[in-house]
Amino acid sequence: MPESDLITIGTFARSCGITASALRFYDDSGLLAPAGVDETTGYRYYAPAQVDRAVTIRRLRDIDMPLDGIARVLAADPHDAARLIDQHMTRLVERTQQARRTAEVVKTTLGEPSGWWVATVRGPVLAAAVEQILAATGTDPDLPVLAGVRLEVTPESLTLTATDRYRLSTRTLVPEQAGSPDWAATVDGADLSAALPEIRGAHLLDIEAGERNVRFRTPEGAARGCRTLTGPFPDHHSLLAALPEARTHVVVSKQELMGALEQQRARYLRLTVAADSLAVSSTTEQPVTALSALVNGPPGDLVFGFTILYPAVATAIGPDVRLDIGGPIDPMVVRSADHGDLTTLAMPADPAIIDAENGSPS
Structure with a gap:
């Protein structure tokens, strides 16, 4: 490459988001040698084609990959490189x-208050409920509380709820023991997800409430803390109480419905209810999958985003799901046909959006 096409280390560093000192370090480490070095001044010069490699190194360093690991990734083919990154x-x-x-x-050693006991639950049961509810958490930076799971304890129940405003999932468990008075907190969803192995592996867990966290403690004394989130959680109790009475009830095989949803490749799907079937479609050009179903109520159809509907069905308990349908713009309730302790609300989309978003011809 002609020397005139090379760029100085400072310019190259700015284009890659890397400091010049880091580039010198990568050169010394054998990860990124300059395209040329001035024999008189020792100045390093780089080629524009080296930007991608430099940015890749920077990103791998951002995820704390050591230099020897980066060298192996850069030397590997794409498949092995992805495997090495996953292992890291x-x-x-x-x-x-x-x-x-x-x-x-x-x-605990420093004397932080251990919190107060609010309930005792079976670990595997709680873990299963958390996994089901987490699918409904949100990622809105303006409403960080939506990234949490609401825990509510009464002397008779432990209820977990999550919502991203487009869907809502709630499940009620019967605790082994529960304290009094009632207690509630919103627990960080990412912390709960990370704690699942410990929760699942404990036969019994005490739930302890602290000022800024919730702890799950085993009978042996081991504890796992999860942060609590501040800010008001959406009033899901009023939302559930205000749901219109369902006009149509549909019972369909969970696996068959999931399979029909997976066959569609569009962002938005249409569910069409007939006398004894439930059809899944997207645009007029896509195949329609008709499923046998038990239907009680008038026919109709609704439109859902795939990312809203699929998790609602996938997390349902049991072999069959029941869809309680009010109207085309009312939340559809998804629950197990014979286990009523997990309920998910899925908000329909505007029926007109399906053709526009999926590219159906006018």
């Missing part, structure tokens, strides 16, 4: 989880 992320998550556990031990 697994180790990174394990280290983070261990760090959280260590932090809890240190805080």
Whole structure:
């Protein structure tokens, strides 16, 4: 390459989002040698084609990959490179989880109040409920509380609820024991997800409420803390109470419905209810999948975003799901046909959107 096409280390560094000192370090480490070095001044010069490699190195460093790991990724083919990155992320998550556990031990050693007991539950049952509810959490940066799971304890029940405003999932468990008075908190969903292995592995867990966190403690004394989120959680009780009475009830095989949804490739899907069937379609050009169903009520159709409807069906309990349908713009209730302790609300989309979004010809 002609020297006139090379760029200085400072210009190259700015184009890659890397400091010049980091580029010198990568050169010394054998990860990114300059395209040329001035023999008199020692100045390093780089080629524009090296930007992609430099940015890749920077991003791998951003996820704390060591230099020898980066070298292996850069030398590998795309398949092996992806595998190496996945292995690194697994180790990174394990280290983070261990760090959280260590932090809890240190805080206890330093005398942080252990919190007060609110309930005792079976670990595997709680873990299963958390996994089902997490699918409805949100990622709105303006409403961080939607990234949490609402825990509500009464002397008779433990209820978990999550919503992203387009869907809502709630499940009620019967605790082994529960305290009084009633208690509620919104627990960070990411922390709950990370705590699932410990929760699932404990036969019994005490739920303890602290000022800024909730702890799940085993009979042996091991505890896992999860942060609580501030801010008001959406009034899901009023939403559930205000739901219009369902006009149509549909019972259909969960696996068959999931399979029909998976066959469609569009962002928005249409559910069409007939006398004894439920049809899944997207645009007029896509095949229609008709499923045998038990239908009680008038026919009709609704439109849903795939990312809203599919998780609502996938997290349902049991072999069959029941769809309770009010009207074309009312939330559809998705629940197990014979297990009523998990309920999910899925908000329909505007029926006119399906052709516009899916590209159906006018």
